[in-house]
Amino acid sequence: MAHQELSLEAVVEWLDQGAPPARRPQDVLLGLCRRLVASGLPVYRVGVFVRTLHPNVLGRSFIWQADRDLVETNEVGHELLESEMFIRSPIRVVFADHTEVRRRLADPGCRRDFPILEDLEREGATDFLAVPLKFLGGEVHAATFATRRPTGFTEAELRALRRLLPPFTRVVEIYANMRKAQNILDAYLGPSAGARVLAGQIKRGDGEDIHAVIWFCDLRDSARLAQFMGRRQYLALLNEYFECVLGPVLERKGMVLRFIGDAALAIFPVDGRPAEACESAVACAHEAIARMEKLNKKRDSPLAFGIGLHLGEVTYGNVGTPTRIEFTVVGAAANEAARIESLCKTLGVSLLVSEPVARNLPRAWKSLGRHALRGAGTEIELFTD
Numbered sequence: 001m002a003h004q005e006l007s008l009e010a011v012v013e014w015l016d017q018g019a020p021p022a023r024r025p026q027d028v029l030l031g032l033c034r035r036l037v038a039s040g041l042p043v044y045r046v047g048v049f050v051r052t053l054h055p056n057v058l059g060r061s062f063i064w065q066a067d068r069d070l071v072e073t074n075e076v077g078h079e080l081l082e083s084e085m086f087i088r089s090p091i092r093v094v095f096a097d098h099t100e101v102r103r104r105l106a107d108p109g110c111r112r113d114f115p116i117l118e119d120l121e122r123e124g125a126t127d128f129l130a131v132p133l134k135f136l137g138g139e140v141h142a143a144t145f146a147t148r149r150p151t152g153f154t155e156a157e158l159r160a161l162r163r164l165l166p167p168f169t170r171v172v173e174i175y176a177n178m179r180k181a182q183n184i185l186d187a188y189l190g191p192s193a194g195a196r197v198l199a200g201q202i203k204r205g206d207g208e209d210i211h212a213v214i215w216f217c218d219l220r221d222s223a224r225l226a227q228f229m230g231r232r233q234y235l236a237l238l239n240e241y242f243e244c245v246l247g248p249v250l251e252r253k254g255m256v257l258r259f260i261g262d263a264a265l266a267i268f269p270v271d272g273r274p275a276e277a278c279e280s281a282v283a284c285a286h287e288a289i290a291r292m293e294k295l296n297k298k299r300d301s302p303l304a305f306g307i308g309l310h311l312g313e314v315t316y317g318n319v320g321t322p323t324r325i326e327f328t329v330v331g332a333a334a335n336e337a338a339r340i341e342s343l344c345k346t347l348g349v350s351l352l353v354s355e356p357v358a359r360n361l362p363r364a365w366k367s368l369g370r371h372a373l374r375g376a377g378t379e380i381e382l383f384t385d
Contacts, residue, residue, distance in 0.1 A: 008160045011035045015167035018174075025050075025175040026062055026071040032168065033064045041157055045125070045146040049091050050176050051139070054183040059141075090114050090130040094142040101130040106152050120146055127152030129161070133169040141172065190255050193327040204325055207317015211270040213281040213309055213357060214329070214337035215254065217245055217288070219262035220304035220345060238262055241303060244295050248287035252280045257328045263338075267314070267329055274311065278361040281309050285351050306344025310337040311356035332376070339373035340382065347382070355381040 014020075014035065022028040025048075033046050044066040051059035058078045064071045080086050090101040103117055104110050106126040112118060120128055125146045133141040145161060147153055153161075185194025201207075219225075219241055226234050242264065246256055249266050256266045268277040285307045296302035312333025318325045340352050347368050358365045358381075365383040372379045 006040055006154075006156050006160050008036070008039055008041070008164050011039060012164060012167050015164070015171055019171050025060075025172070025179075026073055028171055028175065029062050029064055030069075030071050033066075034069075037066065041160065042147045042149040042153075043145050044148045045120070045123070045144075047142075047144040048133075048172060049142045049144075050133075050172060050179075051095075051141060052176065052183055053180045055187055057183070060179075085115075088115055090116065090128075090144070091142050094130050094132050095140060098132050098134070098140050100132070101128075103128045104152050106150060124148040126150055129153065129158070131162075131165060133165070133172055135169065135173045135176070137173075141176070143168070143172075189327050190257065192255050193257070197327060201327075202318065202325070204318050204320060204322060207315045207319075209313055210267075210316045210329075211274070211311075211313055212316075212329070212333075213268040213270070213277045213311050214314065214334050215249065215264075215266040215268065215281055215284070215307065215309055216334075216337040216341040217264050217266075217305055217307045218341055218344075220306065222262040237303075240295070241292075241305070244291045245288040245305060245307075247291065248284040252284050254280065254284060258326065263341075265328070265334065265337075267316075270311075274360045278309075278311065278357050281357070282351075282353065282361060285309065289350050305350065306341050307351050308337050308339075308341025308344065308354075309352070309357050310340055310354040311360065312336070336373050336376055336380070339375065340380075342374075343371060343382065347384075349384045351384055352382050353384070355383070358383045 011032065015032075019028045019031055022031055029046065029048055033043065036043050036046075046064045048062040049059060050062075056077060057075050058080055059076060061074045061076065062071050063074075086092055090103075093099070093101050103112075103114070104127050105117060105121055117128065126148055128144065128146045130142055130144045133143055135141065143165075145153075182194060182198065185197055188194075189197060219238075225237065229237065241262070242259070246264060246266065249256055252268075254266050254268050256264060258265045268281045270277045288307065292303060292305065310333055312331070314329040314331040314333050316327075316329050318327055319330055320326050336354070340354055344350060344352050349368070352368070353365070363385065365385055368382045368384060370379040370381045
């Protein structure tokens with residue numbers, strides 16, 4: 001096909017239809033690149049760089065190369081913004097100036113002002129184009145295209161590519177917003193609750209009864225700490241404490257449901273395997289205590305906390321007002337877990353487990369006797385190890 005006759009209208013139509021049958025962003029890019037090559041556009045490398053909203057992840061990159069005909073994905077943290085690689089990247093220019101960056105590497109006088117160009121030349125690239133992907137909400141992301149053809153891209157090919165960008169950007173934006181919604185829900189609700197919300201369980205009162213190990217932890221002497229520390233210093237301390245104590249919960253697929261000041265509520269659903277859930281919860285508690293002991297070696301004033309573990313029935317679902325809803329667990333067992341944890345200070349231990357937990361996990365438990373829980377109708381035997 002002659003270069004001046006290049007048309008990507010079939011690709012545009014495919015994008016307008018939502019890029020079927022793709023269901024993942026990498027599938028969209030793979031389908032796009034295969035269609036570009038089949039249409040006569042001599043690309044050998046295409047990249048898409050999309051920033052996201054996540055406390056730990058700045059964004060994701062998707063790179064297709066013709067030699068392997070697959071899409072590699074990668075996540076980068078916020079520290080990338082301070083890196084030499086990003087500062088000297090054409091992507092930074094696209095993000096900052098919302099403009100194209102083109103370098104015709106086949107031309108002897110072409111500026112090699114970005115280190116990535118040297119890498120591309122080693123791969124045989126002769127022409128490179130970075131373009132902004134402008135989302136409807138005002139955000140600007142980026143895509144790059146490179147060719148190995150000795151003469152580089154023709155003006156007709158560049159026009160065809162630019163015709164392609166608006167529908168491609170809309171598809172990228174849809175997937176980016178889906179990812180952003182998932183990130184936000186995962187960060188603020190947890191993966192399980194976030195998935196339920198995305199699946200439509202958003203009506204107040206939606207929920208289900210589940211059998212779970214309930215974890216409740218609380219920092220000791222927090223009022224005194226807050227009083228004598230600056231607010232930012234205290235906030236940093238809380239984050240360090242929660243990372244130390246709740247890190248094991250998340251690593252073992254426990255579900256952290258809510259933070260209540262310096263306390264936290266989590267669950268380990270039983271799913272028909274109570275002993276396994278109890279084992280996971282207790283193992284997490286031991287790991288949390290070990291991590292805190294390690295952290296305290298670096299502190300002038302050691303931090304103390306308590307963990308209470310209880311096994312029971314709770315309702316897992318939406319609760320709140322018509323306009324402000326929280327996905328959490330409610331029920332007597334959740335309240336009892338908090339009451340159990342409050343006895344850690346009284347009994348001088350970091351971990352207390354209820355009789356139902358200890359019964360499902362036979363080991364040399366140390367009984368601390370039967371105790372009345374505030375709000376509970378009967379006494380319950382508590383154990384530590």
